[in-house]
Amino acid sequence: MLSDSLLKKFDQLIARYPLKRSAMVPLLLYAQDEVGCVSDEVIAEVARRVDVRPIEVIEVIGYYSMLHRKPLGKYNFQVCTNISCMLRGADEVFEHCSNKLGIKHKQTTADGRFSLEEVECLGACCGAPAMQVNYDFYENLTSAKIDAVIDELKRK
Numbered sequence: 001m002l003s004d005s006l007l008k009k010f011d012q013l014i015a016r017y018p019l020k021r022s023a024m025v026p027l028l029l030y031a032q033d034e035v036g037c038v039s040d041e042v043i044a045e046v047a048r049r050v051d052v053r054p055i056e057v058i059e060v061i062g063y064y065s066m067l068h069r070k071p072l073g074k075y076n077f078q079v080c081t082n083i084s085c086m087l088r089g090a091d092e093v094f095e096h097c098s099n100k101l102g103i104k105h106k107q108t109t110a111d112g113r114f115s116l117e118e119v120e121c122l123g124a125c126c127g128a129p130a131m132q133v134n135y136d137f138y139e140n141l142t143s144a145k146i147d148a149v150i151d152e153l154k155r156k
């Protein structure tokens with residue numbers, strides 16, 4: 001199910017920590033990148049490798065909003081609507097993304113390319129309003145900037 005290179009990375013990550021369970025979140029993130037979500041199989045494999053019960057992995061997944069049980073779009077738009085961004089137009093940013101992508105909160109486009117969600121602070125308050133697309137940050141957003149990001153991703 002998981003690639004040999006990912007399993008090798010698991011071994012390397014686990015070896016970095018005095019407690020195996022400390023590697024749980026990095027393992028889940030790398031597995032999510034490969035599989036597209038944190039599937040039941042991923043949970044079972046990670047639990048086995050860090051010596052915890054699967055329910056303990058599920059509890060951790062419930063805490064971290066960047067871990068997803070269902071597949072997301074290839075490009076996941078996370079628009080911050082927390083206080084700094086809200087004061088600088090985050091609601092309009094989210095609405096613009098929603099209209100441009102044709103999807104609402106926690107939805108994915110029919111072609112599986114884009115998903116959208118409203119999230120809490122991304123730690124980019126100085127550049128509010130901000131969003132994150134996969135691992136890339138975009139700050140001081142305007143409608144024109146959002147259009148440029150989406151158009152660029154559509155060309156890929």
Ligand code: FES
Binds near residue numbers: 086121
């Ligand atoms: S409030 Fe939006 S990045 Fe912090």
